[in-house]
């Protein structure tokens with residue numbers, strides 16, 4: 001049986017850190033409000049010369065080094081982002097040329113905060129069907145560039161960064177559908193009728209401007225908890241495993257209260273959650289691979305571990321993947 005195996009992970013964060021107190025100097029907000037409502041204490045913000053492509057390239061280089069794989073051995077790049085460097089070409093093609101790989105397939109995936117789950121599932125399908133052998137799957141964002149910095153209800157929530165993993169197609173032998181290493185199962189969803197709860201009020205085909213992020217936070221919160229609980233239950237049932245067999249959960253880092261409420265609904269102890277929202281804030285498509293790379297660097301991801309990835313974001317889109325290391 002051919003499976004997509006996680007060979008390595010890496011991340012990149014802009015050096016500039018902006019604390020809640022610094023934001024409170026220019027917005028009507030406070031460290032106490034932000035920490036209590038979201039768990040966020042600081043975020044990294046891209047500076048001059050730093051873009052989604054440069055962050056993605058740095059994260060990809062770190063993932064390749066972790067995997068011990070040369071850039072020239074990569075034959076697929078799937079990059080999830082809602083903040084591409086340009087409307088086109090795909091930011092993945094900038095990463096490809098910066099790394100010096102190819103001419104292999106390279107394209108972007110747009111599913112906002114669930115983008116990394118969509119990208120990983122797409123790369124998995126291409127690896128398992130034999131269209132590629134080694135893939136870089138990247139989540140990279142510069143949300144600071146689409147925030148309305150006058151709007152305290154959204155400006156305090158997001159940060160910039162990138163994370164990447166290397167997936168390799170491998171024959172894992174004659175194993176059961178929930179045994180052996182690799183991506184065991186994934187499930188993706190979208191429901192476009194909630195567009196107005198979370199969107200960017202610009203775009204090439206509508207306003208010819210980049211636009212700013214707009215969100216009805218309280219309603220997004222409510223949908224997030226319900227949708228995530230549902231997809232997590234579905235993916236666990238599909239893989240035919242018990243919840244207590246899951247070793248680690250790598251969730252999209254939007255809000256500590258969403259993370260904890262979802263874990264509670266599923267019956268997962270909080271110590272199995274990877275939490276980086278305090279340090280990174282919400283980095284949209286980058287948040288899951290950033291959190292995964294942090295957990296790996298901390299020694300929390302061991303061979304044989306069953307890891308659950310999950311995310312929900314604008315669209316709405318949401319999804320989950322179960323992966324054995």
Ligand code: ACO
Pocket residue numbers: 028029030033034037038113152153154156198215216217218219220221224252253254255258282312313314
């Ligand atoms: N500082 C101080 N006060 C604030 C701030 C701020 N930064 N932002 C809003 N407030 C005020 C509001 O004006 C409101 O005041 P009022 O009662 O006088 O009207 C009060 O705080 C409460 O506002 P709510 O929006 O009801 O606060 P809530 O407890 O819902 O928290 C939050 C807001 C943090 C946005 C929360 O709803 C949330 O996290 N939602 C999920 C959104 C999200 O994470 N989206 C990311 C993409 S989707 C995803 O990743 C799942």
